[in-house]
Amino acid sequence: MSFVTDQVRRIDALLDRLQLSRPTTPSADDEEAQAVRSELVEDRERIVQLQFLIKLISPPPSAKSALVPLYLVRSALSQSRLTQSRSILTPGIQSREGGEHGEAQDTSSPYERDLEWVLMSKATTQIYGQLLNLILEQTIPLSYDIDYWDSVLNSYRYSALYSIQTSPLRLWDFGQEVYRDVRQRAGVQGITEGVEGSWRQFYALVRDVVRERSVEDVRRRVVSPLARVRTECRKKRDALRRIRSMNANALGVLLGEGLSNRTMHEKGIATPMTPEFGVSDEDFDERRDKWRGTIVKSIALMDAVLANVNEEGMTVDAFDPAVGAATDDDRFYRSSDASISSLGPQEVAERLHLLLETRLPNYQASFEEQVKIHGRPSRLIRYWFPATVLLLSSGTILRILVNRKEEILTWVRDFGVTVRDFWANWVVEPARKIIGTIRHDEGSEISIMSKRSLEGDRESLERMVVDFAVQHPENGSLNEAQIADIRSKVKEGDLTPVLKAYEKDMQSPFFGVVRGNLIRTLLIQVQKTKVDVEVAMGGVDELLKSQELLFGFIGLTPGLLVCIGTIRWLNSTFGNRKTTQSGRQTGKLLHGIRNIDRVLTSAIPTDFGELMYKDQGLLLCDVHLLRQDAGKVMPKQIYRDFLEDVDELVDVRIGVKKQQKIVKRIRWAYAKWIQ
Known part of the structure; x- marks a missing residue:
């Protein structure tokens, strides 16, 4: 369970709680109640469909993850028919279009409209959680790629190895440049002297281009043969750091201005209802309008973040003003809570459809392209050289195996006999004697002279x-x-x-x-x-x-020690390495605490003593990894207490100083599993 899952589950539960606080239905004699019942009967099919779609994208309580797949959200929006004209897709239903400028005039019942808003709220919550999870899962691996480039830059041996690994790519780029240059020059000069003359001119152009580029490369590498490679690595590392900072900033903005922050700190949404009589109509309408305003503004915020996070030339310092300018120009974000009802679920559904179909795919494609360009090379590039050496020497290795077949078989056979005799003489036989001693077997008694x-x-x-x-x-x-x-x-x-x-x-x-x-x-x-x-x-x-x-146990001990040592070595070398990984979890926890403390120490707080959005995003990434590692080491009860402290740690509203104190508390309270 991750931080994002907890946030989505809390927001969804708050939405259900808001619906449960709906005022009670009027009495049977009330004319308004009869009108409501008549509307429910007329739109029964539509209401049943909306209820089914709401349940479809609601996370089940027993599920480990509160995130619903995006294809279900997309399917629910499509089946709700809110993104298209209701008069066309719903035969037999009265046309709801009209008014000035061709705008749709909503004639649906209040209950149906509430269900449509609930569906939009559920869909927005799921998209919000999926976006947080996507940015979080994309930001964390960037640290591994940055560490790779740091290791290449910190060692000339690794820099030389990287140069060998990427030499085919540079050779291919060099050939492409030569080909384009030759083609350009051939088009300018023209080749009109026949086939033989054309080939002679073509090879002359190739020779001239290669000579010019070789001289240029020599001039470029006068200082050091690895200078160009190291400069390339340094540029890629800096680009990855910028991408990580941008994603962390986007994550902080979504947490600080999106659903998580608004649902946690706005009293109007979280106000509990009275246990006896619920809430009044005015209180419920106020809370409902606030919730709808939160949903609409969160959609506008997600749209602005996705539009600017991978914008070319965007810097970390310019990201927050760019998002602020985008939201200020957005009608969804400028709308007050009282005027949200004028938007209608159809417009919200269309905006969500735009997020799902355009913004999210564009963001993913742009991010993957940047990581592909600046990330560490693929395994094919990193391991082509040893694979080639192994492939070229495979014939020699096979010849050696064939020529020494009998020797290898004899060695394997002798090794098997040795292992079997060791097991029988140093493990089985001493164990049998120990069992005989325990059972007072006369044949197993130790004696240095005869009894009589x-x-x-x-x-x-x-x-x-x-x-x-x-x-x-x-x-x-x-x-x-x-x-x-x-x-x-x-x-x-x-x-x-x-x-x-x-x-x-x-x-x-x-x-x-x-x-x-x-x-x-x-x-x-x-x-x-x-x-x-x-x-x-x-x-x-x-x-x-x-x-x-x-004496029996002393005789058995050497054999057992050899067997246990061999089994542990085989398990760590050829096994699934679960034991080794569990042994490394302690080091990972300590490393995670160190990263969190480093973020809090190096962060420059705002005027209110809180973390900035970029530092908040980096903190969440480290806390996410810390939660995952702690769940593999700590007992369940201790882990629940640990989650409480971690949830308090990621609440930036408490300030940087209190967050540093929480880190100290985590360090001494869970020192048994951290150190």
Whole structure:
């Protein structure tokens, strides 16, 4: 939804509100009521047709845009038969022509006349909105073309590239000039010496003309070979700036003097009716006359703006006086509210028909012609050089592809296998292990030694120590209680019987080795060391099992990071770039706020502290873009609050200082989405 849509919807709603405030119908016994009913019965077909046409060009409440296509407005005006003689097109209806000088004498009923005025009001509102939208949509892209010329002028490399891009056009213009000059000289000199002599003279003329123009071009480019190109770019940029200023000025005039301003600030139109009894006949007639006066003056204003905005040689400073002079000479604009009724809907319809059929098409054609001349070159001109290089080298590229077909296929095949193995080994398999860990799958548990290894080695150590203690008792044979005590101590790591024997044999190692006890005790201690190592490894094993899920996610992370990075790169390179564009919206909002602040800061206010029409138009263009960008980023509730602040910002009646304060409020209130 744009600013223009809001304005049109508000004006249309105000018009409907004015019709609803119509005074109540007289009682059934009143003679005037009977006369009205008799007229309604006679003109029933005409009234039904007008009601249908009014509904046709009224924006539906549920539609996103309040603008109706112009072909519907044109069709409604044509079907209303107001632009042609009613006596000719409406068989069976009494002739309404007469009076002095052949002017039409309106004998229609008051209700039918009101419906005709409502139709004209609806049509004027739609044409007004379409004109605002057209100028707005045409002015905004001019900034992009101006930026293009700025980039060309700010870099000699881009200037040289532009010179190469436009070289065919300059060569064509040079050939056309040579052809015209040769033709002119040949017509002056005459060629009468036969075919061979004619061709000889013709080529001599061509050679002379080319030589003269080449010398002239060399003199013109003595300073720099790119001077002529840069001068041409500078002229086009200045022309686009003038067109943008003219359109912005026209937009400001339409907003400041047209329907938007009059319906918003004139109390006579916006006066609410009383809820119980509506309005009186006098109040309603006054408000109706004011509304008709607003419609008629807006038509004259649109006509004057369209007639002068693309006038050749028109400057920004002369535009406002030219529009003022045109409206002062216009009978529609000079008419007072009380004398509007003397015009009649037929004259208004004819003026609207002139706007639709002549003024608007001429304005569009003139604007498109100027943009075509001064705008940036078309894509065909900008990209013909790389396209030509690609076309000329296509044979070589195709030959390379054919000669290296097997290598390319092998590379593609290996690349596919690599991607598949990476996916299976670094994404699928770690994910499967994580799922198994969560489900306590025994096959997926991390383990650095077998489950029964420690138990077997501990039982073996216990048997070794018990056998040694039984075979070498210190104080006689051991009973069952003593053996059980030794076994329990071995489980706790106590090898006292073996260590005592080891200490005794160490006093005479040679005899201990001969008897075998020393070696046996050493081997038992080796088994004890093995058991201690396995106990330590068991603790490490338990620690790994407690962090098994963490290790699983660590193993999965590299594969996921590579996949996510690849997908994001592919999406930003070959995708629809929605994510990238949404990321750039913040920068666009900040740029829009900066442009608005720049317009308000550099503007020279009027004596009343308000923006001039040109600055008002530029402000509206920047606000229009800001609204569109904000709608893509902000939530719905925040966006509604944002629209309230923006609508207050474009109201130039509050003054430049208050507008600057509103910009500051927007900057800090919506900093989350702007910065």
